[in-house]
Amino acid sequence: MRISEHWLREWVAVPEATSELAERLTMAGLEVDAVETAAPAFSDVVVGEITECEQHPDAERLRVCQVNDGTDEPKTVVCGAPNAVAGLKAPFARVGARLPEAMKIKAAKLRGIKSFGMLCAARELGLSEESAGLMALPAEAPVGADLRDWLDLDDPVIEVELTPNRSDCLSMAGVAREVGVLTRNPVAVPAIEEVPATTEATLGVTLESPADCPRYCGRVVHGVNTQAPTPTWLAERLRRAGIRPLGIVVDITNYLMLELGQPMHAFDLAMLVGGIRVRQARPGERLELLNGDTVSLGADTLVIADEQKPVALAGVMGGQATAVSDGTTDIFLEAAFFAPAAIAGRAREYGLHTDSSHRFERGVDPERCREAMERATALLLAHAGGEPGPVTEAVDAVHLPQERRVTVRPTRVNALLGTAIDEEAMRETLTRLGMVPEEKGEHWEIVAPSWRFDIAREVDLIEEIARIHGYDRLPSRRTALPASIPPESESRVTLARIRSLLVDRGYQEAITYSFVSEGLQSALDPEHTPLALANPLSSDMGVMRSSLWPGLIGAVIHNQNRQMARVRLFEAGLRFRGTLEDLEQTPVVAGVVTGSAHVQHWADASRPVDFFDIKGDVEALITLASPQRRCHFRPESHPALHPGQAARVYLDDRPIGWVGALHPQQARDLDLDKGVYLFELEQSAFQDRSLPAFQPISRYPAIRRDLAVVVAESVTAESVRECISKAAGQSLQSLQLFDVYRGKGVQDGCKSLAMGLIVQDYSRTLTDEEVDRIQQDVIRALGESLGAELRE
Numbered sequence: 010m011r012i013s014e015h016w017l018r019e020w021v022a023v024p025e026a027t028s029e030l031a032e033r034l035t036m037a038g039l040e041v042d043a044v045e046t047a048a049p050a051f052s053d054v055v056v057g058e059i060t061e062c063e064q065h066p067d068a069e070r071l072r073v074c075q076v077n078d079g080t081d082e083p084k085t086v087v088c089g090a091p092n093a094v095a096g097l098k099a100p101f102a103r104v105g106a107r108l109p110e111a112m113k114i115k116a117a118k119l120r121g122i123k124s125f126g127m128l129c130a131a132r133e134l135g136l137s138e139e140s141a142g143l144m145a146l147p148a149e150a151p152v153g154a155d156l157r158d159w160l161d162l163d164d165p166v167i168e169v170e171l172t173p174n175r176s177d178c179l180s181m182a183g184v185a186r187e188v189g190v191l192t193r194n195p196v197a198v199p200a201i202e203e204v205p206a207t208t209e210a211t212l213g214v215t216l217e218s219p220a221d222c223p224r225y226c227g228r229v230v231h232g233v234n235t236q237a238p239t240p241t242w243l244a245e246r247l248r249r250a251g252i253r254p255l256g257i258v259v260d261i262t263n264y265l266m267l268e269l270g271q272p273m274h275a276f277d278l279a280m281l282v283g284g285i286r287v288r289q290a291r292p293g294e295r296l297e298l299l300n301g302d303t304v305s306l307g308a309d310t311l312v313i314a315d316e317q318k319p320v321a322l323a324g325v326m327g328g329q330a331t332a333v334s335d336g337t338t339d340i341f342l343e344a345a346f347f348a349p350a351a352i353a354g355r356a357r358e359y360g361l362h363t364d365s366s367h368r369f370e371r372g373v374d375p376e377r378c379r380e381a382m383e384r385a386t387a388l389l390l391a392h393a394g395g396e397p398g399p400v401t402e403a404v405d406a407v408h409l410p411q412e413r414r415v416t417v418r419p420t421r422v423n424a425l426l427g428t429a430i431d432e433e434a435m436r437e438t439l440t441r442l443g444m445v446p447e448e449k450g451e452h453w454e455i456v457a458p459s460w461r462f463d464i465a466r467e468v469d470l471i472e473e474i475a476r477i478h479g480y481d482r483l484p485s486r487r488t489a490l491p492a493s494i495p496p497e498s499e500s501r502v503t504l505a506r507i508r509s510l511l512v513d514r515g516y517q518e519a520i521t522y523s524f525v526s527e528g529l530q531s532a533l534d535p536e537h538t539p540l541a542l543a544n545p546l547s548s549d550m551g552v553m554r555s556s557l558w559p560g561l562i563g564a565v566i567h568n569q570n571r572q573m574a575r576v577r578l579f580e581a582g583l584r585f586r587g588t589l590e591d592l593e594q595t596p597v598v599a600g601v602v603t604g605s606a607h608v609q610h611w612a613d614a615s616r617p618v619d620f621f622d623i624k625g626d627v628e629a630l631i632t633l634a635s636p637q638r639r640c641h642f643r644p645e646s647h648p649a650l651h652p653g654q655a656a657r658v659y660l661d662d663r664p665i666g667w668v669g670a671l672h673p674q675q676a677r678d679l680d681l682d683k684g685v686y687l688f689e690l691e692q693s694a695f696q697d698r699s700l701p702a703f704q705p706i707s708r709y710p711a712i713r714r715d716l717a718v719v720v721a722e723s724v725t726a727e728s729v730r731e732c733i734s735k736a737a738g739q740s741l742q743s744l745q746l747f748d749v750y751r752g753k754g755v756q757d758g759c760k761s762l763a764m765g766l767i768v769q770d771y772s773r774t775l776t777d778e779e780v781d782r783i784q785q786d787v788i789r790a791l792g793e794s795l796g797a798e799l800r801e
Contacts, residue, residue: 010179013047013249014165020185022194027165033191034169038476039178042170047249048162049109049135055079056150056159057101057128062094067120076101076128079153087124092142098150099143100129109135136248147241160241166249174463176371180270183460190441190477199268204386210398212341213284219405221311221351222287222323226344226378226402228386229278233258233395235337240392252364257393258333258340261385263364270460271344271373271381272365274313274321278339280331283316287323287345287403294319297329304359311351313343324352324369325361342389344382346375346409349462354544372462375409378402413457416449417470425468426475427484438477439470502634502695504581507598510633511579514626515608516600519578521560523585524550529559532675533649537586553585557599558649558687562671565601566679574683575604581692597666599689600626603681620654620670623686627658627668634660634695641727642668649675650687658690666690711742711769712780716787717750717800719761724795729762736790737783740775743767754800761800 014030017023024030031041057076060083065071072093075083078101086101093099103126106114116125127133132140134156150159157163169178177183182198189196210229216222237257243264244254250267254260262273290306296319297303304322306312311323321327324347333340347369356366379400386397419432439446439455444464446453457464464470475483497503508518526549530539539552554560557580568576579600587593606618624642631640642656647667655669671685720729726746733744748763755761766787768780791797 010169010171010184011250012167012169012181012184013246014167015161016164016181016246016249017185017188019197020181021189021196022192023188024192027167030188031167034167034187036476036479036481037187037191038172038480039175039184039187040170041167043168045166045168046162047164047166047245048157048160051102051106051108051134051157053106053114054100054102054108054129054134054156056098056146056152056154056156057084057126058098058152059093059095059128065120065122071120073122074128076126077152078103078126084125085123086126086128087119087122088128088143090128090130090143092145093128097143098146098148098152100134100146100156102127102129108133137253139253147238150241160245164249173371176368176373176462177270177460179368179371180266181268183270186442190438193437193441199384201380201384202387204383204390204397206399207396208398211401212278212281214401214403215284215286216403216405217286217288218311218351220408221289221348222345223348223405223408224346224375224378224402225285225287226382226400227285228342228382228400229339229398230342230386230389230395231278231339231398233338233340233389234393235333235340236335237393243388243392256333256335258337258389261388261392262342264388265344265381265385266364266368269377269381269384270368271377272324272368273381273385274327274343274365275333276320276327276331276341276343277333277337278341279337281315281320281341282318285341285343286314286316288312288314290319296320296322298322298326298361299329299332300326300361301329302360307358310355310358311347322355322359322361323347325356325359325366326363340395342382342385344378344385346373346378348408357546374460376459410459410462413465414454415457415464415466415470416452416454417446417467418452420451421467422471422474425471426478427486428478428482430474430478434478435474438474442473442477444470444473499700500696500698502698504598504692506633507630507692507695508579508581510629511598511600511626514629516577516579516602516626519561519564519580520582521557521564521580522550523554523583525552525554525559525563526550527552529562530554530556532678533558533562535648540585540587540589540592555586556584557582557597557689558601561599561601561687562679562685565603565681565685569603569681569683575608577602577604596692597689598630598692599687601685601687602626603683603685617684618686619684620668620686623688624656624668627666627688627690630690631658631660631694634698644725648672658688660694665694705771707769707771709770709772709774711767712775714766714768714780714784715747715763716766716784717748717761717763718788718791718797719755719759719800720791720795720797722758722760724797726762728795729764729791729797732790732794733764733766733787736787737766737768740768740770740779740783741766742769 027044031044035041055078057078059074060077061075063073065073071087071089074086074088074093076086077083102114104114104116114127128143130140131137131144171178185196208231212227212229214225214227235258239254239257239260247254247260247263252263258275262275266272290310290312294306295303296306312319313321313323320331349370349372352366353370356362382400389395419435423429436446443458444455446455530552534556537555539555541552545551561578561580564578565576581598583594584597585594602618602623605615606622609615639661641659645657647655649672650669651672657664658666658668666689668688730744745765747765750761768783
């Protein structure tokens with residue numbers, strides 16, 4: 010929101026220093042982003058009038074003008090502007106004048122004719138980004154007057170960055186109300202009187218979607234001169250707010266949006282067929298907008314329509330077919346209240362962002378439609394003429410925002426803020442904000458004003474008192490409660506410890522959006538239907554993630570597109586599965602690796618990362634969480650993982666996640682040229698770890714026996730370990746796989762697994778006969794259960 014300080018002064022007395030005003034606004038929650046004058050610095054530019062204009066004898070595109078600059082002698086000026094004609098008044102920079110960007114005007118000879126000064130376009134003075142010719146000044150502009158003084162171009166313009174909840178300050182009325190409260194000065198609201206109808210002309214209005222538009226005001230005005238010039242004061246106020254003047258009718262509707270915060274629209278009455286219908290778009294309907302784009306309307310889009318067709322995107326932009334043009338004589342003015350939920354996201358859905366949608370999606374005062382209509386009509390009649398009909402108003406009281414009563418305790422205000430604000434000061438603050446307190450015993454009750462959509466709870470009122478009192482005046486005090494250290498359960502592994510372990514193993518933490526592309530989500534997790542967003546930020550963020558893999562894969566693609574060959578990322582966050590009514594939000598930790606297994610080093614040969622590297626990372630995590638519980642990796646099928654390099658992770662007998670290589674087809678579709686490996690584990694696996702317990706060291710010697718057994722390729726090392734552990738019994742203290750061999754001496758389709766067995770007893774020394782018996786029991790069990798044979 011850009012605020013003209015001089016316009017603001019017409020509403021309320023403000024501090025003399027602009028810097029003080031900016032400081033007060035910022036400390037009240039209306040952050041000032043910038044302060045600049047209404048025009049960049051220039052000097053010695055006056056109002057000039059072209060008295061004569063002739064074609065240059067040696068240049069087709071140049072004209073030789075005689076300019077009256079208020080002195081006794083006219084100035085000869087060579088000008089190339091197409092609109093340079095006798096009688097035109099325009100800014101004239103005299104010889105010696107300085108224009109923006111340090112440009113100094115000197116006398117010059119152009120194609121043989123001396124030129125003394127320069128007739129200026131608005132762009133050359135920094136007043137516009139467009140330059141279609143000389144800046145035409147109105148006929149009443151006093152010749153010779155300093156342009157900066159006449160247009161008040163030293164007016165400070167304050168740019169305020171508003172938070173979404175403060176839509177009430179998207180107007181001069183709202184800002185003036187705030188300044189009035191801050192300075193304890195009265196606000197001079199312009200008198201708005203009812204404009205009597207001079208014709209009986211009306212246009213019917215039907216609310217077919219009253220929940221989305223519970224109030225709609227319209228008015229027919231006949232005989233409007235749409236080619237009448239926009240008054241200079243009005244055009245300047247629009248320009249200083251960042252809005253380009255377009256024509257008297259549009260300029261007045263835009264002015265009302267800036268003054269009262271009520272967006273309005275004007276239709277060419279002759280282009281409307283029948284009455285107005287506020288409804289949802291129908292299948293197949295299209296609309297050409299004012300910006301020239303033609304859009305296909307979605308079924309959830311609220312439109313303004315006549316009896317035959319949609320004529321505007323409600324609250325966003327009007328249609329080209331019914332736009333006011335130079336040939337328009339009869340217009341239909343619109344002022345409505347649209348529910349914020351009906352407008353939010355609709356502009357982005359069609360690639361638009363307008364001043365109107367910016368206000369409606371945050372909330373517009375539902376009680377101001379008729380007031381804005383009367384104000385706009387009065388301005389229109391004063392500057393473009395016309396005969397107004399009566400105001401037509403369609404209202405559905407059931408769907409209008411209902412009265413909100415909120416209570417606040419004065420004692421609670423000071424207790425929460427740590428202040429000693431007087432109750433009378435609190436009462437004055439709330440009253441000036443339009444929230445007159447009514448005493449109800451020990452608390453006050455207020456009715457939230459119609460323009461404040463953000464007032465719903467006691468803390469909202471406390472915030473209002475705090476910001477008007479001044480955040481910088483709130484005391485800084487130590488807490489009265491003694492500091493205490495909360496207990497930390499030893500049976501739970503903290504997320505910080507999990508992060509530290511992964512960082513130690515070479516990972517970097519990533520934070521990705523919970524919203525992902527539906528296509529990528531379906532490719533990586535087709536078994537779960539993702540929850541679609543009603544109002545997505547973009548087409549690539551249309552659903553909630555049911556796995557962390559889509560975001561991490563997107564991060565890998567982003568890095569590889571920037572020549573980052575080695576990527577190791579992890580993320581801890583929520584995945585979302587189920588429906589909106591029964592949404593399951595599961596905390597998980599996931600990771601992705603690709604590229605070389607280790608950072609390149611002169612002493613080591615580089616090799617690509619493989620399944621066993623990421624499996625080792627997962628095992629390290631599980632060991633951290635539950636060192637006394639068994640972790641199993643079972644070959645199972647997952648649609649996103651390689652059929653031969655995928656395993657489901659079990660803790661005891663409970664599945665807790667997946668680990669494996671990205672499916673080759675998925676890798677090709679995503680244009681990933683290196684092997685990508687993924688894991689995802691539920692964080693619940695880390696919340697119930699067994700506590701470390703003391704175990705005495707045996708005083709008796711341990712005996713090691715190595716076994717090399719030949720098994721089929723389909724037999725996993727895990728199944729061999731389980732079989733040995735069961736057959737060896739309690740004497741087995743440790744079991745280590747130390748070799749895997751395939752080749753000469755081992756038949757095709759088989760492999761040799763070498764296991765080291767450590768046996769030991771806590772009560773005595775085991776004899777060789779006992780150890781031999783254990784070894785024979787193990788060999789027998791391996792043969793019977795797995796078909797294993799000793800390797801010769």
